[in-house]
Amino acid sequence: MIAKGKAIKYGDNVDTDVIIPARYLNSSEPAELAAHCMEDIDADFVNKVEQGDIIVAARNFGCGSSREHAPIAIKASGVSCVIAKTFARIFYRNAINIGLPILECPELFEETEEGDRLEVDFDTGTINNITRNKVFKTHPFPTFMQEIIANDGLVGYIKKTI
Amino acid sequence: MGMTMTQKILASHAGLESVKAGQLIMADVDMVLGNDITTPVAVKEFRKLGINKVFDEKKIAIVPDHFCPNKDIKSAEQVKFIREFSKEMKIENFFEVGQMGIEHALLPEKGLVTAGNVVIGADSHTCTYGALGAFSTGVGSTDMACGMATGKAWFKVPEAMKFELVGKPGRWVSGKDVILHIIGMIGVDGALYRSMEFVGEGLKNLSMDDRFSMANMAIEAGGKNGIFEVDEKTLAYIDEHSTKEFKVYKADPDAEYEQTFVIELNKIKPTVSFPHLPDNTREEGDFGDVPIDQVVIGSCTNGRIEDMRMAAEVLKGRKVHENVRCIIFPATQKIWRQAMNEGLFDIFIEAGAAISTPTCGPCLGGHMGILAKGERAVATTNRNFVGRMGHPESEVYLSGPYVAAASAVTGKISSPAELQEV
Numbered sequence: 411m412i413a414k415g416k417a418i419k420y421g422d423n424v425d426t427d428v429i430i431p432a433r434y435l436n437s438s439e440p441a442e443l444a445a446h447c448m449e450d451i452d453a454d455f456v457n458k459v460e461q462g463d464i465i466v467a468a469r470n471f472g473c474g475s476s477r478e479h480a481p482i483a484i485k486a487s488g489v490s491c492v493i494a495k496t497f498a499r500i501f502y503r504n505a506i507n508i509g510l511p512i513l514e515c516p517e518l519f520e521e522t523e524e525g526d527r528l529e530v531d532f533d534t535g536t537i538n539n540i541t542r543n544k545v546f547k548t549h550p551f552p553t554f555m556q557e558i559i560a561n562d563g564l565v566g567y568i569k570k571t572i
Numbered sequence: 573m574g575m576t577m578t579q580k581i582l583a584s585h586a587g588l589e590s591v592k593a594g595q596l597i598m599a600d601v602d603m604v605l606g607n608d609i610t611t612p613v614a615v616k617e618f619r620k621l622g623i624n625k626v627f628d629e630k631k632i633a634i635v636p637d638h639f640c641p642n643k644d645i646k647s648a649e650q651v652k653f654i655r656e657f658s659k660e661m662k663i664e665n666f667f668e669v670g671q672m673g674i675e676h677a678l679l680p681e682k683g684l685v686t687a688g689n690v691v692i693g694a695d696s697h698t699c700t701y702g703a704l705g706a707f708s709t710g711v712g713s714t715d716m717a718c719g720m721a722t723g724k725a726w727f728k729v730p731e732a733m734k735f736e737l738v739g740k741p742g743r744w745v746s747g748k749d750v751i752l753h754i755i756g757m758i759g760v761d762g763a764l765y766r767s768m769e770f771v772g773e774g775l776k777n778l779s780m781d782d783r784f785s786m787a788n789m790a791i792e793a794g795g796k797n798g799i800f801e802v803d804e805k806t807l808a809y810i811d812e813h814s815t816k817e818f819k820v821y822k823a824d825p826d827a828e829y830e831q832t833f834v835i836e837l838n839k840i841k842p843t844v845s846f847p848h849l850p851d852n853t854r855e856e857g858d859f860g861d862v863p864i865d866q867v868v869i870g871s872c873t874n875g876r877i878e879d880m881r882m883a884a885e886v887l888k889g890r891k892v893h894e895n896v897r898c899i900i901f902p903a904t905q906k907i908w909r910q911a912m913n914e915g916l917f918d919i920f921i922e923a924g925a926a927i928s929t930p931t932c933g934p935c936l937g938g939h940m941g942i943l944a945k946g947e948r949a950v951a952t953t954n955r956n957f958v959g960r961m962g963h964p965e966s967e968v969y970l971s972g973p974y975v976a977a978a979s980a981v982t983g984k985i986s987s988p989a990e991l992q993e994v
């Protein structure tokens with residue numbers, strides 16, 4: 411599986427409250443959540459995000475509450491992948507479980523500017539910054555993880571396997 | 573390369589010879605847990621799977637404890653929803669009010685979790701069962717749904733931090749002070765992703781209740797799990813409470829730890845986390861002059877029998893300060909009865925404290941002791957985030973039962989050492 415898009419960049423400790431503020435949690439409709447995605451950290455996000463874009467962040471992305479609404483909002487906004495130095499662990503789980511691919515790559519952040527074209531190959535764990543002509547290697551997902559993502563999350567994956 | 577306790581348990585449950593840190597695996601789970609807040613969402617996800625059976629009626633525990641006994645119509649509806657689901661699925665371990673206790677005190681007490689188990693729970697403090705030498709961790713509602721359906725969960729094998737405990741804690745120091753001390757030292761993301769593995773000769777000086785209280789707060793350091801080496805005390809606890817098969821895993825001598833800390837238990841003082849993060853700790857002598865309005869003794873961290881005894885030890889023959897409401901929450905029915913039979917309730921009532929039925933209650937700002945604007949509480953709970961126990965401008969100070977009880981008496985944050993003899 412390949413993801414391709416431009417980089418949208420954030421720093422350390424992007425928490426679930428800025429990804430999707432609690433005031434919108436009275437809905438779990440993906441489209442509605444996406445309309446407010448990143449609102450409190452980047453009001454322009456919803457305008458600039460295009461299908462396939464890749465969020466590049468620094469440390470501890472997704473820290474805070476365990477709300478699954480956060481990865482749902484990001485996914486529904488069209489983002490194909492989040493690449494950070496590190497993720498908060500419950501966000502990491504929830505992202506995979508709802509079918510949002512996320513990768514850890516400590517080196518990418520420093521070597522990428524907002525708007526760079528990126529291409530990610532999940533099978534090999536290769537990230538290519540096309541704009542800067544630089545390739546980064548990270549751990550590829552094992553087969554079952556790839557299948558979770560390919561089946562739109564854990565529920566879809568399990569449904570197919572039971 | 574050798575494996576840590578956590579890595580060994582995960583390898584065995586994934587059917588693998590060995591695993592290494594960073595590896596993603598699919599593992600069998602021995603218990604799937606949910607409460608009245610997370611289970612309704614999980615049930616909705618479960619329904620999407622289009623199946624009408626859970627993987628094992630015995631290996632799911634549903635504990636309505638947060639807003640129970642139902643605090644309002646919405647919580648009553650939620651519990652009704654999951655009660656009906658549990659009936660339909662024939663889930664054996666649904667705990668109704670009267671049987672119910674705070675989930676993380678209840679499951680070990682009922683013998684539902686034991687050494688060598690893999691446990692997932694849609695509640696972040698599921699890490700508590702690491703005290704028994706189990707791998708146990710908090711997950712989201714989707715994980716719970718899929719766990720109920722398949723009996724499996726995926727994990728990224730964590731790296732480990734080793735905490736080598738030596739010596740013996742001092743007079744007014746319990747497991748809670750030890751874990752607050754550690755969190756103060758490494759910070760709220762100090763153990764991010766990692767397993768916190770507690771070993772060492774000092775273990776023998778920590779009771780099971782101390783260990784539950786410590787494993788419980790691994791999440792407050794960002795940890796994936798906390799786990800204790802199994803010793804005689806663990807085995808005695810298991811023998812008393814559980815008939816389940818168990819297995820003891822010991823770390824290999826060449827297991828890899830990202831960091832090792834030696835914790836000298838005798839040097840730890842009574843410790844309090846000031847607002848608004850658990851790592852904002854201060855030691856006895858450094859508490860300053862902080863008047864308080866409420867004391868809460870209970871929760872999945874410190875609502876066990878020893879916590880009740882510690883509170884009684886301090887409150888005996890003393891009175892709760894006139895400016896303070898002191899509320900005590902034995903965490904389960906069994907603890908409740910034991911505290912009553914030991915005469916602890918007489919001591920509490922004499923002192924002017926209130927005793928509640930088991931519930932999470934005020935710990936998460938649910939009910940049974942919510943704070944008003946500007947009020948301060950000393951609580952034996954585990955989180956002191958902004959607004960955790962009520963109004964966003966209220967404050968929570970985390971401590972062990974000794975400090976909480978002493979503060980109830982003086983009306984300000986105090987160590988028991990400061991109290992006059994009675």
Ligand code: SF4
Pocket residue numbers: 638674675676695697871872873931932935936953954
């Ligand atoms: S007592 Fe508090 S921390 Fe423990 S399960 Fe209940 S709400 Fe969560």
